[in-house]
Amino acid sequence: xxxxxxxxxFGDDIDTDAIIPARYLNTTDPxxxxxxxxxxxxxxxxxxxxxxxxxxxGKNFGCGSSREHAPIAIKAAGIxxxxxxxxxxxxxxxxxxxxxxxxxxxxASEEIKEGDEVEIDLGKGEIRDLTGGKTFFARPxxxxxxxxxxxxxxxxxxxxxx
Amino acid sequence: MAMTITEKILAAHxxxxxxxxxxxxxADVDIALGNDITAPIAINEFRKAxxxxxxxxxxxxLIPDHFTPNKDIKSAEHSKVLRDFAREHRxxxxxxxxxxxxxxALLPEQGIVLPGDLIIGADSHxxxxxxxxxxxxxxxxxxxxxxxxxGKAWFKVPETIKFIFSGKLNKWVSGxxxxxxxxxKIGVDGALYRSMEFSGETIENLSMESRLALCNMxxxxxxxNGIIVPDDVTRAYVEKRAKRPFKFYKSDEDAGYTDIIEFDxxxxxxxxxxxxxxxxxxxxxxxxxxxxxxxxxGSCTNGRMEDLRVAAGILKGNKVAPYVRLIIIPATPAIYRxxxxxxxxxxxxxxxxxxxxxxxxxxxGGHMGxxxxxxxxxxxxxxxxxxxxxxxxxxxxxxxxxVAAASAVKGRIASxxxxxxx
Numbered sequence: 326x327x328x329x330x331x332x333x334x335f336g337d338d339i340d341t342d343a344i345i346p347a348r349y350l351n352t353t354d355p356x357x358x359x360x361x362x363x364x365x366x367x368x369x370x371x372x373x374x375x376x377x378x379x380x381x382x383g384k385n386f387g388c389g390s391s392r393e394h395a396p397i398a399i400k401a402a403g404i405x406x407x408x409x410x411x412x413x414x415x416x417x418x419x420x421x422x423x424x425x426x427x428x429x430x431x432x433a434s435e436e437i438k439e440g441d442e443v444e445i446d447l448g449k450g451e452i453r454d455l456t457g458g459k460t461f462f463a464r465p466x467x468x469x470x471x472x473x474x475x476x477x478x479x480x481x482x483x484x485x486x487x
Numbered sequence: 488m489a490m491t492i493t494e495k496i497l498a499a500h501x502x503x504x505x506x507x508x509x510x511x512x513x514a515d516v517d518i519a520l521g522n523d524i525t526a527p528i529a530i531n532e533f534r535k536a537x538x539x540x541x542x543x544x545x546x547x548x549l550i551p552d553h554f555t556p557n558k559d560i561k562s563a564e565h566s567k568v569l570r571d572f573a574r575e576h577r578x579x580x581x582x583x584x585x586x587x588x589x590x591x592a593l594l595p596e597q598g599i600v601l602p603g604d605l606i607i608g609a610d611s612h613x614x615x616x617x618x619x620x621x622x623x624x625x626x627x628x629x630x631x632x633x634x635x636x637x638g639k640a641w642f643k644v645p646e647t648i649k650f651i652f653s654g655k656l657n658k659w660v661s662g663x664x665x666x667x668x669x670x671x672k673i674g675v676d677g678a679l680y681r682s683m684e685f686s687g688e689t690i691e692n693l694s695m696e697s698r699l700a701l702c703n704m705x706x707x708x709x710x711x712n713g714i715i716v717p718d719d720v721t722r723a724y725v726e727k728r729a730k731r732p733f734k735f736y737k738s739d740e741d742a743g744y745t746d747i748i749e750f751d752x753x754x755x756x757x758x759x760x761x762x763x764x765x766x767x768x769x770x771x772x773x774x775x776x777x778x779x780x781x782x783x784x785g786s787c788t789n790g791r792m793e794d795l796r797v798a799a800g801i802l803k804g805n806k807v808a809p810y811v812r813l814i815i816i817p818a819t820p821a822i823y824r825x826x827x828x829x830x831x832x833x834x835x836x837x838x839x840x841x842x843x844x845x846x847x848x849x850x851x852g853g854h855m856g857x858x859x860x861x862x863x864x865x866x867x868x869x870x871x872x873x874x875x876x877x878x879x880x881x882x883x884x885x886x887x888x889x890v891a892a893a894s895a896v897k898g899r900i901a902s903x904x905x906x907x908x909x
Contacts (some may be wrong), residue, residue: 411776
């Protein structure tokens with residue numbers, strides 16, 4: 326599975342309240358949640374991004390709450406993948422369950438610059454920084470997890486499998 | 488093979504004699520929990536999957552506690568999704584109105600979660616129940632939906648870090664301070680993906696309320712679960728509440744740990760976590776002069792009787808400082824009643840505090856005490872992220888109930904000693 330987009334950088338310990346503040350959790354509508362994605366970290370984020378763009382962050386991305394609204398908001402905003410040094414565990418699980426691919430890669434997290442054009446091959450775990458001219462390797466996303474992403478999440482996958 | 492308590496509980500729920508860290512397992516769930524924020528998504532997924540029946544109506548808990556009493560129309564719609572589902576499937580552990588409390592205070596209090604259980608909850612602070620000697624962890628709504636259908640959940644068996652606390656607690660130090668201190672030492676990802684096992688003579692002498700506060704914040708270090716091997720304190724707490732059998736597990740002497748970290752409580756003062764991460768901890772004596780606008784005493788971390796008694800001891804005969812709001816939130820109806828009958832409400836009202844019905848409310852910036860831009864709060868809750876209690880330019884300082892009550896009286900972050908020794 327190939328993904329391509331421009332990157333937006335964030336720091337360490339980006340928490341779920343920054344990704345989608347709890348004041349908006351009185352809805353589960355993906356479009357409405359997307360409108361507030363990353364709002365408390367970067368107020369204009371959703372205005373600036375294009376569909377397919379990629380978030381590059383530091384360690385412990387998605388720490389805090391178990392709210393699935395966080396990966397829902399990111400995915401519905403049009404972000405195709407999140408690359409980070411590490412992810413909080415509930416966020417990691419929720420992302421694949423929602424069909425949002427995420428990759429752990431310390432080198433890519435450090436070296437990719439904001440605005441770089443990046444191409445990702447999920448099956449190979451390959452992250453190609455086309456602007457920076459460098460390729461990074463994350464642990465490949467196993468076929469099962471790729472099929473979750475392709476199906477659009479765990480529940481869709483379950484339905485197809487039945 | 489020697490195993491930790493976490494490994495033993497996971498093995499028992501997988502029908503195996505042993506499991507080891509890193510293994511992927513599918514385990515039976517004793518209780519699957521959702522609240523008014525996370526359960527509506529799970530219920531929607533449940534229906535989308537075409538499910539007609541829950542796996543066991545006695546093993547699901549639906550607790551509308553976050554935005555209740557419903558703060559607006561959208562929240563009321565969410566609560567209604569839970570109510571309708573609970574009614575349709577005759578969910579045993581559904582609470583609302585005068586029976587509902589903050590989920591992680593309510594479930595242990597009502598004997599719904601017990602030692603030896605495997606519990607998942609679509610709420611990150613589900614790790615609280617480790618205080619009872621259960622394996623308990625937070626998951627997302629989709630995992631909850633799958634568990635409501637199948638009664639199972641998949642896990643990677645976590646590695647365990649053992650924390651050994653020795654020594655007597657200093658005055659005004661509680662379970663909350665032990666966990667803030669620990670997070671300050673290891674960081675907000677210091678136990679990422681791993682289990683935190685709390686042990687040592689200090690823990691053995693700790694009250695159940697303090698143990699619940701301690702395990703509650705294991706997630707704030709990134710942990711999968713926090714856990715304490717059950718003992719006589721556990722037995723005394725659960726015996727009068729349990730309506731089904733429970734089992735005590737303990738770690739083997741030679742169980743494998745990735746790390747063993749020892750702390751001497753002699754050096755641990757009441758802790759304050761500065762904005763905007765729980766790891767930004769300081770000793771109360773190193774805080775300096777920080778004026779405040781609001782104090783919150785409550786939540787799944789510190790809204791229990793022990794917490795309210797400590798706060799009342801400090802507020803008795805004192806008034807909340809001018810221009811400061813003190814909001815006290817007993818975590819469950821039973822705690823609310825006990826505090827009233829013990830005379831704590833009189834002390835709170837005399838001090839000019841606001842007494843809120845049980846709710847998560849301001850902890851996550853929901854309602855019942857939201858901060859304006861530039862305002863500062865001291866709170867006994869568990870997170871101080873940007874915008875957590877309201878405006879993105881407000882600030883939250885985390886502390887125990889004694890420091891919170893003293894700060895309300897002084898109008899700045901204060902040590903209980905400053906109020907008690909006049």
